[in-house]
Amino acid sequence: MTRHNRVGRHTAKLLMASAMTLAAWSGVARAEGELHLYNWSNYFAPELLERFEQETGTKVTVDNYASEDDLLAKLQAGGGGYDVIFPGATTLGVMVEKGLLAKIEVSQMENFKNLLPAFTTIAGDENREYSAPYMWGTTGFTYDPAMVPGGKLEESWKELFEPRDELKGKIAMLNEVSDVWNAAAYYTGIDKCTEDPAEAQQILDLLMAQKPDVRLYSNDGTIDRMVAGEVAAHMQWNGAAHRVKEKKPDAVYVYPKEGTSFWTDVIAVPKDAPNLEAAKTFVNWMMSPEIAAIASNYTGYSNAVSGSGEFLREDLKADPAVNTPEDYNDRLRAFKACSPASKDLREKVWTKLKS
The missing domain is CATH 3.40.190.10 (Periplasmic binding protein-like II)
Structure with missing residues (x-):
């Protein structure tokens, strides 16, 4: 899944809000160390890597896979040292069944309240114990x-x-x-x-x-x-x-x-994630309206977070391929x-x- 785009014209507005973010989001904890993401290529805004590091002290790196078969194989082989992954709904269910994911209790996270009702559950993870929605x-x-x-x-x-x-x-x-x-x-x-x-x-x-x-x-x-x-x-x-x-x-x-x-892609954490606490902080952070909007503006896909619409690019709202x-x-x-x-x-x- 090649995901390539540029961050839209609302970026400046979002960046100006960055200074106020720490005060506004009590859910973002200090979590020094390193966080390793495993994702599709060009499916995560580089701006967010820098922003998470600035706000939490945690350095973020990203490796890419070419298919969900590759992702599943990596986890079945031991996880490869990754903290956060981005599977689709089909692979999510398989991972839950096989016990490959950490039970991070997403439904209990502070920012879970921001999700649109249609995304508070998903087949294979009905109670949102293992995953948060990403793009759809x-x-x-x-x-x-x-x-x-x-x-x-x-x-x-x-x-x-x-x-x-x-x-x-x-x-x-x-x-x-x-x-x-x-x-x-x-x-x-x-x-x-x-x-x-x-x-x-x-x-x-x-x-x-x-x-x-x-x-x-x-x-x-x-x-x-x-x-x-x-x-x-x-x-x-x-x-x-x-x-x-x-x-x-x-x-x-x-x-x-x-x-x-x-389809819906999700954010999940492998059961043997080296930095579990930072991973949980990251998942909660991604359910914030401004952060979800930056992700959508970069990927060109919709997100599941209420309140993110005011930060979305107008061309996304106007394109029938997206809307x-x-x-x-x-x-x-x-x-x-x-x-x-x-x-x-x-x-x-x-x-x-x-x-």
Whole structure:
């Protein structure tokens, strides 16, 4: 998941407020030492690294992973010395089940009161014992009108799964099993939590038929790839689509009519985090309105913190890729916790596709 953006024009306003932050937030404790974050690339504002260090005395460093499979493997191998991680809802549930996370009682933290009601619980961590919300958004696709026949594509996954001849070899997919599987399930009308091998085979058949037409599967470089015109259409997260439009204003983000995944990334702490107390301070800090706004302004995604709106960039509020039009609400499909049997089918399909 490539997350690249610049902090918006409200940055100066936020920085001027920095001097007052310590007095205003009693929840930010002094926590000297080092804090090691493990996150997607370009998915955390550098400004926040400096600000947390200034306000707490804790030095923050960030390492990046390329997929949630990499993140899960790292934790299963011992955690790699990381204090804070940023998994998606699917991986969060797996981590809770496997006992890989510290129970940090997020619902008891001071700034938990700032969360929007819809984000006070999440599948797999219903009581918010292990995680706080980070960014949320959707998974659709973006296209460049100048590179497609007639300048317009249908609002359907068909444009990627059964591309017209002019687009073959000029489309790209994400390299994330859940996103690709879910989109294929929506398009075929199959329950994304199916346990039926025959239905899984239908999804595999669709993906294998599409594979020769896909230029590449990648989570990294999706923005640069679209801006450079390397592909005409790209499966993307909506924040990446917003950043494409900053460089290519005519680019169109599509909410496919068959279904568009609605996802939430979270902030969590590995069970063997070297600096547990600093990690808990950090999680609470990230639920503050001004801090959440800085994160959104950088990533281009929405956050779950009430009161952050006054600090958001106007272009984020105006972009339908970020601020989903009401007419598309019925296309949004929330995360579902699938059974082990369903997950096993999904992994088998993905392995065959990528082999």
